[in-house]
Amino acid sequence: MTEQPARRLLLVHAHPDDESINNGATMAAYAAGGARVTLVTCTLGELGEVIPPELQHLTGAALGEYRLGELTAAMRELGVEDFRQLGGPGRYTDSGMMGLADNDDPACFWQADVDEAARHLVEVILEVRPQVLVTYDDNGGYGHPDHIQAHRVAMRAAELAAGAGWQIPKIYWNRVPRSVAEGAFARLAEDLPGLPFFKAAVIDDVPGVVPDERITTEIDGTAHAAAKAAAMRAHATQIEVAEPYFALSNEQAQPLFTTEYYELVRGEGGEPREADLFAGLDIEEAS
Ligand SMILES: [Zn+2]
Numbered sequence: 441m442t443e444q445p446a447r448r449l450l451l452v453h454a455h456p457d458d459e460s461i462n463n464g465a466t467m468a469a470y471a472a473g474g475a476r477v478t479l480v481t482c483t484l485g486e487l488g489e490v491i492p493p494e495l496q497h498l499t500g501a502a503l504g505e506y507r508l509g510e511l512t513a514a515m516r517e518l519g520v521e522d523f524r525q526l527g528g529p530g531r532y533t534d535s536g537m538m539g540l541a542d543n544d545d546p547a548c549f550w551q552a553d554v555d556e557a558a559r560h561l562v563e564v565i566l567e568v569r570p571q572v573l574v575t576y577d578d579n580g581g582y583g584h585p586d587h588i589q590a591h592r593v594a595m596r597a598a599e600l601a602a603g604a605g606w607q608i609p610k611i612y613w614n615r616v617p618r619s620v621a622e623g624a625f626a627r628l629a630e631d632l633p634g635l636p637f638f639k640a641a642v643i644d645d646v647p648g649v650v651p652d653e654r655i656t657t658e659i660d661g662t663a664h665a666a667a668k669a670a671a672m673r674a675h676a677t678q679i680e681v682a683e684p685y686f687a688l689s690n691e692q693a694q695p696l697f698t699t700e701y702y703e704l705v706r707g708e709g710g711e712p713r714e715a716d717l718f719a720g721l722d723i724e725e726a727s
Pocket residue numbers: 454455458584587
């Protein structure tokens with residue numbers, strides 16, 4: 441059996457760019473610390489709205505291929521070598537925003553059979569044997585069909601992998617504490633006149649905001665803030681960055697969080713507010 445780093449973190453995301461926005465600092469921190477960081481992205485984001493005018497001719501498969509290049513550049517910024525597409529590149533396509541006709545495309549991720557899609561992820565889990573899985577909550581953080589489906593597939597794969605020989609000890613959902621979001625939006629309201637963005641987003645646009653008491657884990661990524669911002673900039677078709685803010689194609693400024701927050705939903709934690717996703721694990725034994 442090949443030698444593996446002792447700490448192994450698996451993240452499951454819907455589109456290229458979600459990983460950098462949600463977990464960029466966490467991924468950079470663990471990669472720098474010698475952990476194996478594995479990212480599985482479920483679609484290539486073929487229906488994403490493109491920001492730079494000179495790239496707006498890219499649509500469908502051509503955009504997906506371009507975004508795979510952006511993802512590759514972002515992973516270089518974060519120091520992450522192991523990134524994959526669920527079932528291979530293009531196996532599942534972007535489903536578009538909830539309620540659009542795109543949701544009915546038989547090739548789209550929203551139409552995928554959850555068990556079949558999960559089996560691709562089980563292969564990755566049995567190979568990598570992660571102690572930690574990070575994904576979205578059951579609403580996908582904000583209701584996008586691909587994010588909801590990524591949640592379902594990740595949770596189902598964890599269940600199937602447990603039956604096939606690898607129980608992932610800790611599972612987390614991406615979160616933002618409400619008090620942190622409120623503080624950041626109060627500053628944003630003051631800073632907006634100096635920003636290149638059209639207007640401010642609202643807290644409801646931030647995925648995963650929950651009451652503070654649900655946060656179990658806080659990863660201080662201050663030391664990796666530059667890597668996170670660089671990774672987000674690498675997704676130039678989707679994101680504009682003006683630190684400490686960013687915007688998507690709607691030109692609405694949002695806070696760029698360099699401390700990232702999580703809710704432990706499976707497994708035992710360490711301290712009441714952990715500072716390490718692997719806290720409480722006996723890593724020697726688990727590896
Ligand atoms: Zn997404």
